[in-house]
Amino acid sequence: MPKGRNNTRKTPVTSSAPSDHSSLPSGSSNRPQVTRTIIRRFHVLIKRQTQLQQLLQDGTAKKRNQALTSAKAELANIEREIHDLGGLAAYQRMSTIGQGKDRGGGSEKVLIGWLRQLGLPEELKCKGTKLCLLEVGALKPDNYASCHAWVDVTPIDLHSQHPNILEQDFLLMDPEEHREKWGAISLSLVLNFVPDAKDRGRMLRLAHSMLHSGGLLFVALPLPCILNSRYTTAEHYESLMVAVGFEKLQSRWKEGGKMAYWLFRRVDRTPSTTYQDHVLYEKKIVFRTGDRNNFVILL
Numbered sequence: 188m189p190k191g192r193n194n195t196r197k198t199p200v201t202s203s204a205p206s207d208h209s210s211l212p213s214g215s216s217n218r219p220q221v222t223r224t225i226i227r228r229f230h231v232l233i234k235r236q237t238q239l240q241q242l243l244q245d246g247t248a249k250k251r252n253q254a255l256t257s258a259k260a261e262l263a264n265i266e267r268e269i270h271d272l273g274g275l276a277a278y279q280r281m282s283t284i285g286q287g288k289d290r291g292g293g294s295e296k297v298l299i300g301w302l303r304q305l306g307l308p309e310e311l312k313c314k315g316t317k318l319c320l321l322e323v324g325a326l327k328p329d330n331y332a333s334c335h336a337w338v339d340v341t342p343i344d345l346h347s348q349h350p351n352i353l354e355q356d357f358l359l360m361d362p363e364e365h366r367e368k369w370g371a372i373s374l375s376l377v378l379n380f381v382p383d384a385k386d387r388g389r390m391l392r393l394a395h396s397m398l399h400s401g402g403l404l405f406v407a408l409p410l411p412c413i414l415n416s417r418y419t420t421a422e423h424y425e426s427l428m429v430a431v432g433f434e435k436l437q438s439r440w441k442e443g444g445k446m447a448y449w450l451f452r453r454v455d456r457t458p459s460t461t462y463q464d465h466v467l468y469e470k471k472i473v474f475r476t477g478d479r480n481n482f483v484i485l486l
């Protein structure tokens with residue numbers, strides 16, 4: 188699990204999750220509402236787990252014994268609940284159900300459609316090459332099987348569920364080894380999984396450095412991350428992507444929908460704008476008040 192740095196406790200993006208999971212069925216379920224509830228609960232638990240681990244690591248000298256003891260007890264409860272829910276493997280099973288054809292299929296269909304619109308299959312066939320795609324957060328090894336003639340996919344995940352999925356934390360990939368190595372990177376429902384806002388920003392910058400010039404970044408997020416966040420709007424998120432060094436080629440979501448998708452192209456930023464642009468995205472800005480989630484990406 189990537190390490191988080193944010194110690195403050197806020198209402199998470201998944202605030203509608205129940206505090207008592209005893210009513211949740213064990214194992215997988217085909218009922219969309221149950222699947223969503225379990226996924227949300229996992230997000231809440233993983234985020235709090237990261238915060239507590241960070242607090243216990245950083246706070247030993249400064250915090251009072253009582254605070255540390257209660258943090259340890261809360262962490263133990265959270266780890267027990269994650270374990271009782273079936274761990275990361277159960278979370279991934281729920282996410283796979285969410286990808287099922289009965290729910291509109293996985294987001295790779297959106298990416299493949301956009302790549303076709305760009306004329307990539309023909310262009311790559313003419314050149315006799317393939318698109319080197321790094322699929323981060325892969326639940327299945329064959330999401331791009333239908334494009335094997337022009338896409339060479341490397342699926343990775345924190346917790347591999349198949350021998351053909353490389354078990355690898357994207358945030359721990361060596362930036363030098365991977366510098367400008369990839370033609371495309373997919374972050375589908377991954378940024379919202381990363382518990383720490385700065386790690387989300389680091390993920391985007393790392394993706395930028397790993398793409399070759401003109402390389403493509405596909406991002407999918409749950410729609411509430413941009414439409415119902417206290418700290419994020421679609422405009423703010425898209426301008427943050429520009430600050431990181433991406434231009435938007437495509438975006439898609441609809442009011443009342445569940446998902447939002449983007450396709451960005453890596454551009455090479457002019458160094459003079461870099462510092463100024465980044466400062467705007469280093470701190471949270473409140474855009475909306477009221478009953479909102481706290482999703483944010485910080486650079």
Ligand SMILES: C[S@@+](CC[C@H](N)C(=O)[O-])C[C@H]1O[C@@H](n2cnc3c(N)ncnc32)[C@H](O)[C@@H]1O
Nearest residue numbers: 282324344345346355356357358375376377380
């Ligand atoms: C909600 S699932 C999304 C799966 C699939 N991409 C989709 O769109 O349905 C998120 C997956 O991302 C993986 N993940 C999260 N952070 C990651 C990281 N830093 N490196 C690799 N995989 C990561 C998790 O282990 C999990 O399997």
